[in-house]
Amino acid sequence: MLKLIISIALFAAAIVLTVVSVARKSIGGRIHATAAGAAMCLIAAIGLHAFAIVPAGHTGVRVHLGNVSETVLASGLHWKTPVLDKIVNVNNKIQRADVQGETSTKDLQAIGANVSVNYNVSPGAAATLYRDVGGKVADTIIKPAIQEAIKSTFAMFTAEELITRRSEVSQLIQESLSDKLDHYGIKVHEMNILDMTFSEEYNAAIEAKQTAQQNALKAEQDLARIEVEAKQKVVEAQAEADANRIRSESITANILTSEFLNKWDGKLPSVVSDGSQLFQIPIAGN
Incomplete structure (x- = not known):
C-alpha cells in the first residue's frame, strides 16, 4: 500500500512539472493556456490507465507486453504501467457449470444425463489458468472433465442401478471430477444429477x-385372500361340528324321559302284546 501511495504522489508531481514545462515554452515565456490545458488532458488520460481495481471475489493477473506474471493481485486498487501493462480479473467465486451428456450403461443401455456442478478457481491458480486457457476455463477444462466423469461412472452401473443407487452414482461422479480438476487448482463443491x-x-x-410385477x-x-377365506370356512365348520357333538353328548336318558313326559297326554296304549298275540285291554269310557 505504501508503494502505491508513493507511486501516486510521484505521478501527480510529474503531471504538475509537465504542465509547467509546457506552459513556459509558449511565446515570450508567457503561460499559454491552450498548451497547458492540452498537456494536462493528455497526462490525465494516461493517468486514468495507470490504475486498475480488482473487485472482491476476484484475483488480478498482471500481463506485461503479453507476458503473464506469476504474481497474482488481491482485490483492491493496483498500479500498472500505462499501455505496457493490463490487469485481468479472474473470478474466484463459486460458479455453476451445467452439462448435458449421453453415454451407455453397464448393460449397454443408451442414457442421457443433465448434470450441474458448483466449483471455484483457487486464487493461486488464477495466473496459470489464464496463461494456459485464457478466460475459457469452463468450456476448455471443466465441462469436458464432467463429460468424462459421467461416462466412466455410468459404465459401472446397469440402467436400473443408476435409478436405485442414484446418490451413490452422484458421489462417485463428484470424486472422479475432483480428482481431474484438483491439479488445475479448481475445487468442486457440489455435483447434482x-x-x-x-x-x-x-x-x-x-x-x-x-x-407384470403389479x-x-x-x-x-388374491391367493392369500382365498386361503384366508378357506381357513375361515374350515374354522366355522369345525366350530359347528364341535357344537353338534357337545349337544349330542348332553342328551342323556333323563333328558329324553323328561321330554317324553312333557309331551305325553296321560293316555296309556290300548293294545298290549306279549310278543305272540295281540289283545285289547278294555278301558273305561270306551
Whole structure:
C-alpha cells in the first residue's frame, strides 16, 4: 500500500512539472493556456490507465507486453504501467457449470444425463489458468472433465442401478471430477444429477416389467385372500361340528324321559302284546 501511495504522489508531481514545462515554452515565456490545458488532458488520460481495481471475489493477473506474471493481485486498487501493462480479473467465486451428456450403461443401455456442478478457481491458480486457457476455463477444462466423469461412472452401473443407487452414482461422479480438476487448482463443491433420460425401448420394458410385477402382486394377494377365506370356512365348520357333538353328548336318558313326559297326554296304549298275540285291554269310557 505504501508503494502505491508513493507511486501516486510521484505521478501527480510529474503531471504538475509537465504542465509547467509546457506552459513556459509558449511565446515570450508567457503561460499559454491552450498548451497547458492540452498537456494536462493528455497526462490525465494516461493517468486514468495507470490504475486498475480488482473487485472482491476476484484475483488480478498482471500481463506485461503479453507476458503473464506469476504474481497474482488481491482485490483492491493496483498500479500498472500505462499501455505496457493490463490487469485481468479472474473470478474466484463459486460458479455453476451445467452439462448435458449421453453415454451407455453397464448393460449397454443408451442414457442421457443433465448434470450441474458448483466449483471455484483457487486464487493461486488464477495466473496459470489464464496463461494456459485464457478466460475459457469452463468450456476448455471443466465441462469436458464432467463429460468424462459421467461416462466412466455410468459404465459401472446397469440402467436400473443408476435409478436405485442414484446418490451413490452422484458421489462417485463428484470424486472422479475432483480428482481431474484438483491439479488445475479448481475445487468442486457440489455435483447434482438433475435428470436422466432412457430410450423409448427401455422405458417400454420398464413399464411392462412394472405391470407384470403389479399383476403378480395382485395374484399373490388374491391367493392369500382365498386361503384366508378357506381357513375361515374350515374354522366355522369345525366350530359347528364341535357344537353338534357337545349337544349330542348332553342328551342323556333323563333328558329324553323328561321330554317324553312333557309331551305325553296321560293316555296309556290300548293294545298290549306279549310278543305272540295281540289283545285289547278294555278301558273305561270306551
